[in-house]
Amino acid sequence: MGRSDKLKFGAILHGVGGSTDGWRHPSVDPATSTNFDAYKHKALTSERGLFSFVFIADGLYISDKSIPHFLNRFEPITVLSALAAVTQHVGLIATISTSFSDPFTISRQLLSLDHLSNGRAGWNLVTSPQEGAAHNFSKAHLPSHAERYEIAQEHLDVVRGLWDSWEDDAFTYDKKTGQFFDPEKLHRLNHQGKYFQVNGPLNVQRSKQGYPLVFQAGASTAGKSFAASNADSIFTMSESLEKAKDFYRDVKEQATAAGRNASTLRIFPGISPIVAESKEAAEAKYQEFAALVPIENAVTYLGRYFDDYDLTQFDLDAPFPDLGDIGKNAFQSFSDNLKKRAKEEGLTLRQAAIEAATPRPQFIGTAKDVADKIEEWFEEEAADGFIISSDIPNSLDDFVDHVIPLLQERGIYDTAYDSDTLRGNLNIPLPDNRYTLKKQKTH
Numbered sequence: 001m002g003r004s005d006k007l008k009f010g011a012i013l014h015g016v017g018g019s020t021d022g023w024r025h026p027s028v029d030p031a032t033s034t035n036f037d038a039y040k041h042k043a044l045t046s047e048r049g050l051f052s053f054v055f056i057a058d059g060l061y062i063s064d065k066s067i068p069h070f071l072n073r074f075e076p077i078t079v080l081s082a083l084a085a086v087t088q089h090v091g092l093i094a095t096i097s098t099s100f101s102d103p104f105t106i107s108r109q110l111l112s113l114d115h116l117s118n119g120r121a122g123w124n125l126v127t128s129p130q131e132g133a134a135h136n137f138s139k140a141h142l143p144s145h146a147e148r149y150e151i152a153q154e155h156l157d158v159v160r161g162l163w164d165s166w167e168d169d170a171f172t173y174d175k176k177t178g179q180f181f182d183p184e185k186l187h188r189l190n191h192q193g194k195y196f197q198v199n200g201p202l203n204v205q206r207s208k209q210g211y212p213l214v215f216q217a218g219a220s221t222a223g224k225s226f227a228a229s230n231a232d233s234i235f236t237m238s239e240s241l242e243k244a245k246d247f248y249r250d251v252k253e254q255a256t257a258a259g260r261n262a263s264t265l266r267i268f269p270g271i272s273p274i275v276a277e278s279k280e281a282a283e284a285k286y287q288e289f290a291a292l293v294p295i296e297n298a299v300t301y302l303g304r305y306f307d308d309y310d311l312t313q314f315d316l317d318a319p320f321p322d323l324g325d326i327g328k329n330a331f332q333s334f335s336d337n338l339k340k341r342a343k344e345e346g347l348t349l350r351q352a353a354i355e356a357a358t359p360r361p362q363f364i365g366t367a368k369d370v371a372d373k374i375e376e377w378f379e380e381e382a383a384d385g386f387i388i389s390s391d392i393p394n395s396l397d398d399f400v401d402h403v404i405p406l407l408q409e410r411g412i413y414d415t416a417y418d419s420d421t422l423r424g425n426l427n428i429p430l431p432d433n434r435y436t437l438k439k440q441k442t443h
Contacts, residue, residue: 007378007413008385008426010053010093010268011046013039013079015069017391020297020357023068025289027393033073036082042396043083046090049400050414052425053091053122055215055235055387056080060100061132065300065308077109084117091422093122093215099148100128100137103158104198110212111163111204119208119421123159124215124235127152129331131307149222154193156214156230161189163211164434165201187435209423210431219247219334228254231265232428235387238269238362244382264428269377270387273363273370275398282364289392290358295350298357302349305331305338305356316350367402374403375412 015033016023023030032038043054056076076094084092092113096106106123114121127148134142143151170185189200216231218224227234228251236247252262276282295316303311306326314321320342326335342352363370377383390396407413419425 005427007374007407008266008268009046009049009051009388010055010091010385011042011051011388011390011396012055012057012270013042014057014389014391015039015073017069018067018389019289019293019391020067020301021292021294022289022391024292025393030068033069036074036079039074039079039083040086042390043087043090045396045400047087049404050417051090051388052385053093053120053422054083055093055124056095057124058095058097058126059130059133060097060128060136061130063132063308065303067301067304077113080121081113081116084113084120087117087120089120089417089420089425091120091122091213091425092117093124093213095124095126097126097128097133098152098155099143100133100139101155103155103196104162104200104202106155107159107162107202108204110159111202111207114207114209114212115204119423121207122213122215122233122422124217125152125156125231126217129307145220146222149218149226151195152226153230154195158189158191158193158196158198160211161191161434162198162200162202163206165189166205167433167436168206171205185435206433209421210433213422213426213428220336224251225254227251228265229258229260232423233266233268233426236267236269238271238383238386240362241377241380241382244269244377245380248382266384266426266428268385268387269383270389271363272359272361272389272391272395273399273403274361274392274395275365275367275370275402277366279365279369282366282369285392286360286364290354290360293354293357295353298353299349302353302356305334311349311353314349316353317348320347320349320352367406370399371403371406371410374407375410378412 016028016030022028029035029038046054056079058076059070062070076096080092080094094110094113110121110123131142165187167185171181172179186201189198191198213232214230215233215235216227217235218227219236234251238244248267251267252265255262255265274282274285276285296312299311303309306323309326323339338352341347363373374386388396388399404413408415417425423430
């Protein structure tokens with residue numbers, strides 16, 4: 001299947017966090033989601049830990065049921081552009097939807113970020129799972145799950161086509177002749193498709209790393225197929241070692257079947273490690289944090305995965321309700337998996353809500369406990385690296401200060417950055433310009 005030779009890490013910069021009530025922790029500033037200094041601290045901590053990238057999640061619809069971070073947070077390109085000025089090595093990944101954006105705008109913004117950061121930009125491509133987002137973008141309805149991926153494929157093809165508008169040596173800057181660029185190395189895309197009609201060319205040249213990396217997080221059948229064919233890196237869930245291994249094997253095999261070199265495709269399960277001086281102390285940290293969430297908030301949070309369906313109408317301690325196809329066009333992989341597990345394991349609504357709102361981390365304990373588990377997943381080919389979530393105060397600092405040195409001692413994590421580009425640090429090859437490549441093949 002192929003894998004990277006060393007572990008890689010990324011960090012999600014998630015403001016006050018992904019829970020309903022984490023902001024109530026005594027050590028959390030409730031305004032963190034719009035506090036640039038907080039983002040800067042985590043980005044610099046990630047860079048100190050030699051992380052390959054930081055990642056900004058995003059969404060395009062809120063309601064009064066949304067978690068606090070969603071209600072009031074930075075737009076990704078804006079905050080990442082600011083972070084580009086205060087970091088030197090860590091990659092900068094922006095979440096942007098293909099369902100509600102124009103390819104020309106996105107290609108220009110991301111390639112601009114790539115130049116601002118000297119080759120460290122990436123795109124977390126999402127298709128947007130909430131009906132409300134459509135109404136924020138003058139659309140009558142959210143496209144079906146299948147159509148969203150059809151749109152995404154054409155959108156990505158257009159974006160990458162625009163990124164190749166200029167060959168790498170197109171700009172001659174010849175002051176003697178007055179030639180600013182070589183017109184034979186400028187190319188119009190002239191795309192006429194089902195969803196997009198884009199002529200080009202883009203008014204930004206290719207970057208130091210060619211162009212930004214593409215990340216994708218779809219876990220449905222369509223999502224995995226799309227990612228295996230198109231993505232440079234994949235974000236996924238980390239339910240168990242065996243399920244992670246199955247996902248890893250499946251996607252790498254699909255990538256190979258699509259004609260790709262699977263060893264250059266990076267797979268990153270998301271984890272929320274809790275590190276302390278003892279297992280008991282780590283467990284106490286988790287229990288303190290989980291206790292902040294009232295059950296009614298947990299039920300509301302769970303409803304988000306089912307397009308904000310009102311789950312409060314059901315008995316908390318009865319078996320998880322039969323929801324039929326509710327959630328099918330929203331967070332499909334999560335909702336399908338939860339309904340399946342609830343039936344197999346006899347989960348109640350209360351159990352499902354608590355698990356969704358404050359999942360108990362698998363990576364919890366002493367620094368050695370966490371390092372051992374990370375090494376196991378890496379060696380067992382369940383991951384090429386991990387996305388670190390750090391809602392609990394100081395958890396990212398604890399991970400960098402105590403777990404990273406152990407992984408370096410074991411020889412499975414770098415002791416210095418390999419490169420000053422995101423592509424270089426993830427060992428993903430520089431993309432050829434399609435027009436230069438065509439000329440080479442012709443000659």
